[in-house]
Amino acid sequence: MANIKFYKQGEMPLELHKVRVVQKLHLVPINRRLEAIEEAGFNTFRLNTKDVFLDMLTDSGVNAMSDNQVAAMFQADDAYAGSQSFFRLQKAVEDVLGKKFLLPVHQGRAAENVICRTFVKKGSVIPTNYHFTTTLAHVMENGGVIEELYHDRALVLHSDHPFKGNMDIDKLEACIQKHGAENIPFVRMEASTNLIGGQPFSIRNMMDVRGVCDKYGIMLVLDASLLGENAYLVMKREEAWKENSMADILKMMTNLADLVYFSARKLSSSRGGGICTNRRDLYMKMEALIPLFEGFLTYGGISVREIEAMAVGLYETLDETMISQSPSFIKYMVDTLDKAGVPVITPAGVLGAHIDAGTFCAHIPQCEYPAGALAAALYLVSGVRAMERGTVSSIRDENGNDVLADAELLRLAIPRRVFTLSQINYAIDRILWLYDNREMIGGLRFTYEPPVLRFFMGGLEATSDWPERLVAKFRKDFGDSL
Numbered sequence: 001m002a003n004i005k006f007y008k009q010g011e012m013p014l015e016l017h018k019v020r021v022v023q024k025l026h027l028v029p030i031n032r033r034l035e036a037i038e039e040a041g042f043n044t045f046r047l048n049t050k051d052v053f054l055d056m057l058t059d060s061g062v063n064a065m066s067d068n069q070v071a072a073m074f075q076a077d078d079a080y081a082g083s084q085s086f087f088r089l090q091k092a093v094e095d096v097l098g099k100k101f102l103l104p105v106h107q108g109r110a111a112e113n114v115i116c117r118t119f120v121k122k123g124s125v126i127p128t129n130y131h132f133t134t135t136l137a138h139v140m141e142n143g144g145v146i147e148e149l150y151h152d153r154a155l156v157l158h159s160d161h162p163f164k165g166n167m168d169i170d171k172l173e174a175c176i177q178k179h180g181a182e183n184i185p186f187v188r189m190e191a192s193t194n195l196i197g198g199q200p201f202s203i204r205n206m207m208d209v210r211g212v213c214d215k216y217g218i219m220l221v222l223d224a225s226l227l228g229e230n231a232y233l234v235m236k237r238e239e240a241w242k243e244n245s246m247a248d249i250l251k252m253m254t255n256l257a258d259l260v261y262f263s264a265r266k267l268s269s270s271r272g273g274g275i276c277t278n279r280r281d282l283y284m285k286m287e288a289l290i291p292l293f294e295g296f297l298t299y300g301g302i303s304v305r306e307i308e309a310m311a312v313g314l315y316e317t318l319d320e321t322m323i324s325q326s327p328s329f330i331k332y333m334v335d336t337l338d339k340a341g342v343p344v345i346t347p348a349g350v351l352g353a354h355i356d357a358g359t360f361c362a363h364i365p366q367c368e369y370p371a372g373a374l375a376a377a378l379y380l381v382s383g384v385r386a387m388e389r390g391t392v393s394s395i396r397d398e399n400g401n402d403v404l405a406d407a408e409l410l411r412l413a414i415p416r417r418v419f420t421l422s423q424i425n426y427a428i429d430r431i432l433w434l435y436d437n438r439e440m441i442g443g444l445r446f447t448y449e450p451p452v453l454r455f456f457m458g459g460l461e462a463t464s465d466w467p468e469r470l471v472a473k474f475r476k477d478f479g480d481s482l
């Protein structure tokens, strides 16, 4: 995808695959969308996909599989124990991620459950380049806390820094000095930091982190859920690695970690997850938890068909044309919005385009959830389902007050190989209209709030009749158009 120049079209991503199976989409009228978002408690997680046109909620478990992945699913070996499908996956993990021992789990957070139960205890401190929602929940569940050691530029939303996912090495040293190495079971690096715009870290940075870990005898854990795209951006952005293959870069990154885990709902475009390592001692500490929480050691709660798709998908991670599809669509979307003056996170990262809702909806106070409100407003005017990544996705402190998020983001995920460029252009067009009418968007408040991970099932309502007024303005401008 990368190196194709057009004669007259300017810069534009080009699909290097063809579509062979399609699913019909439904764009329901705006009055139905208003009902639907009210029924969903202004929470896009709770929408029914029969009311959703372009589903940009997530890149998790919704990526398009290749013909080879689908073909492999037919050869799956249904066996409770000793399935050949598992051994094919184990070989793929060794070939692509360079780790011999594999524990299969049903998805990424299940890996976090197993790892945190094994290594985190009351008083543990987990330094990380940035947390992910489910990681934080599992660390806290086991009595630990997270220390966010992102570097200075990580939260500068509009930037040209190529590696905003880097960890700050000085902060890591200071954190170890402060808490003591004995209270730090591991340092966690997350590839393509999900919550701060899918921003990668460099190999240089990971090597420096490894150096500090070695100095203090601390284990390094890599969350590899978004590793393929991080590796691709290393190839594009890190001078020392420009001439290397995806295979070299991936191996380099995983070699630096003692323990690697991933959500196969992203990495490998299938469903499932895994924990892998070359250290038998680490493997042995976790092994017993797999039958307890997941399933027997050769399926780990994953369908054997998905295990086959995962194995093929891991090998396809080595293919630059395959891995570049989502990042190049994201770059197109981000650059187009940026040029039009819409506040977006730059440089473009992976997994999705991220709108800076704090600036987009600067008139909405953070306690009224500007990113949540923008998610609801965008759904209303387009049928596009995006995800709030701001204070709704945060937690409350011991006094019951919202812990305000570092950034209010609206994420438009671009699942791998799913959307066409005209669909991306439709989403851009509606965002531009919404930006011109942004003053009409109002705030939200909770009506129902679950105690953990509230963003998934929480219910909210509009603080005024702004949704109705926005619909009226849409009708005025677009007439009968859906």
Ligand SMILES: *Cc1c(COP(=O)(O)O)cnc(C)c1O
Pocket (backbone or CB within 6 Å): 060, 107, 108, 109, 110, 132, 134, 135, 190, 194, 223, 225, 226, 262, 263, 264, 265, 266, 272, 273
């Ligand atoms: C999605 C994700 C997870 C959790 O994986 P699930 O399969 O959704 O449970 C963990 N870490 C990162 C970085 C992720 O993107």
